[in-house]
Amino acid sequence: MQDKELYQHILGLASPWSVSGVELDIDAGEIRVHVAHPRGTKFGCPECEQELPCYDHAEERRWRHLDSCQFKTILVARPPRVECPEHGVKNVSVPWAEKSSRFTILFERLAIDILLATQTVTGAMSILRTSWDETWYFVQRAVRRGQDRKEARSLPRIGIDEKAFAKGQDYITLLYDLDNSTVEAISDGNNTDSGIACFSQLSQEQIASVEAVAMDMSAAYIKATKQAIPLAEDKIVHDRFHVMQLANKAVDKVRRGEHRKLTLDDDNRLAKTKYLWLTSQENLTEKQDALFGEVFTLRLETGKAWGYKELLRDLWDHDDAASATAFFQDWYRRVIHTKLEPMKKVARTIKERLQNVVSYCTHGITNAVAEGLNSKIMSIKRRVGGYRNRENFKTAIFFYCGGLDLYPR
Ligand SMILES: [Zn+2]
Known part of the structure; x- marks a missing residue:
């Protein structure tokens, strides 16, 4: 079997794409797989899907793919462009990667698996042989993807609680779905506005579905709940x-x-x-x-x-x-x-x-579920050695505790 054919199979490339060449760079520890399409292939406009002839090609791009026998494997291609009468000249999306990603879908899926298993960015980095920024980028993209896909389900039993970030000087407020043990919303601080900011991340239907709210006895969260949730007085349960x-x-x-x-x-x-x-x-x-x-x-x-x-x-x-x-x-x-x-x-x-x-x-609710989540959050924070800033910490909480569908497909 020729190496071209081998990679064609390994990559699972579908028509019109095929492997046009394979380069082994021993010094760089890299295999570069060049991918191309035959002349005269038509591509859909990314906006309206109208089939159009190839207009020209964009600059050559590279996508990191799953390794082949310890060699970093890079897909190389020039994405075609089409000229749509309605939308103008557009880049055609390639089937192996999400738009603007420098990694193939399969690599991103592996990265997410490894991040979930190691629970640390630094741990995943060393396995994936990626930089901190590249590894963090998988987390960010996965959370965005998960949040875009997320459907607002009803939340009959929720909990609201504070969590210290950076040695107790800085707080965030977390809103939990107690039935699913997930973090549904996060806001900065631990005052009334923080509570309201969390509730405002829920849809009107979700607010209406709330039957009980677990919380500590702090005046801030009581006030926020009374402002955000109808008939709150009957629904608040002090943990x-x-x-x-x-x-x-x-x-x-x-x-x-x-x-x-x-x-x-x-x-x-x-x-x-x-x-x-x-x-x-x-x-x-x-x-x-x-x-x-x-x-x-x-x-x-x-x-x-x-x-x-x-x-x-x-x-x-x-x-x-x-x-x-x-x-x-x-x-x-x-x-x-x-x-x-x-x-x-x-x-x-x-x-x-x-x-x-x-x-x-x-x-019959407590924030005990939430306490479990809290300890998970604290251990994530410890193991990673901090997420550099509060925004990253929030993103990581959603990645590990948001119950999100993280994977590209
Ligand atoms: Zn178009």
Whole structure:
């Protein structure tokens, strides 16, 4: 079999295109496959598809294709141009590559597979033997392609949450589809406008389809949701993990205050116990549990605070909002009569938003799915060593977490 014929088969070139020559450049580690069409071939105008004779040829172009035995394989051709009576002189699109890409469709598909598998641009670069910019270009193009194709589906259960970018000084807001575990919208910042900017990326039909929205208790997202979603008050569900996080922080605050007081009397019982109090009892390791037993006493303020925190957890075990509300009111009465100021503050915060905490019983959603996505996002960020800027970080989130159809075809 002649090399021309071999490449004709390997490339799967369809008429009128055929291999006109194959060059092996050992020094460059490159195989160049020249592709041409016979004289007199007609091509469709890219605008109106009218069949027209070849007018002339554009400059020679090169497309990186899948390697042949470690050799970079380059398709070389001069794309024909047609002169359409209606649209003027136009470049004809070639079947092996997307418009303006310097890579064939098959190479781009491979690049996407490798990017998904390695989850890093630098990792994919070394396998593909492409530059950072070239590799990043696959990500950008794939996201654009996916977003162009994406159909607006209904979003009955969504979540809205903030994510720190660049060591917590800079935030983005993410909007999740909780049923499909995908990121649907991203905006800059974490204030009310950021929330509204996320909702505004949804269609009117999608907004109308929202039945429940999981979020933390920040005023910004509550306000944004009330502005963007009709009847939001019945749909907001404060994420149980965020609520418990507030309780955990309060326990820690009590511990720090008490530790400071105790050390004045050389009592160091609470030193280095921070994480013991943040863990729920069933999750303590054996060693921690033994240590916890030594430190835990209801005579310590920290022990009391921890007890109330653990009790609060039961709020989410109730089947209906009424019994959850009754449970909370009882919990509130106990906490509010203590001297545990940080816990009392949490109790008041929850009381103020109680309707949207117990709405968990109705809607049963949390941002836990989103938390899973968040950790995925953080690991992507870490492994890649940053995406150079916030826009790139957002693009990468859509690439890995957007549930998009990324591939060229
Ligand atoms: Zn035309």
